[in-house]
Amino acid sequence: MTTIAYKDGVLVANSRSYAGSKMPLGRKSKIHRLADGSLFGCSSSKVGQPEKFRRLVEEFGVEHTFEKEVLAQAIVIKPNGDVFYFNDEDAFSGPIETDCLAIGSGEEYAIGAMLHGATAQEAIVIAAECDVWTGGELETLILNDN
Secondary structure: OOEEEEEOOEEEEEOEEEOOOOOEEEEOOOEEEOOOOOEEEEEOOOOOHHHHHHHHHHHHOOOOOOOOOOOOEEEEEOOOOOEEEEEOOOOOEEEEOOOEEEEEOOHHHHHHHHHOOOOHHHHHHHHHHHOOOOOOOEEEEEOOOO
16 A cells, blocks of 8 residues: 655655555555646555546546545645545545645554654655555655645
């Protein structure tokens, strides 16, 4: 899986790629800037699901109810700072008022780190030390940094 963390307008993810529960395959981008300027991050143990879900969110937005459950966790941060959360359902929750948010296999480590003062980048480093599914180089996107 992966760990993706958001705090203070910064979205960060690890880049290690897996094929389901198999050994690492290489490097993969897990966070993206959508056409409207929103930040999107997605984690799933189902191969190909994050890419498919990104296309759906890009086309229909966070207000859309999807026809069937999507097996993924996702975060969308709108350009105005509104945060939306998705977890294995058919719709996003939000906007959510929060200082920080994390998803993925190392989310508990990342949230704990951020609640104790870590940046989103530092939180992913800490998650990678504790979670076997988190690793590789960090990727960072900054809200409104087009």
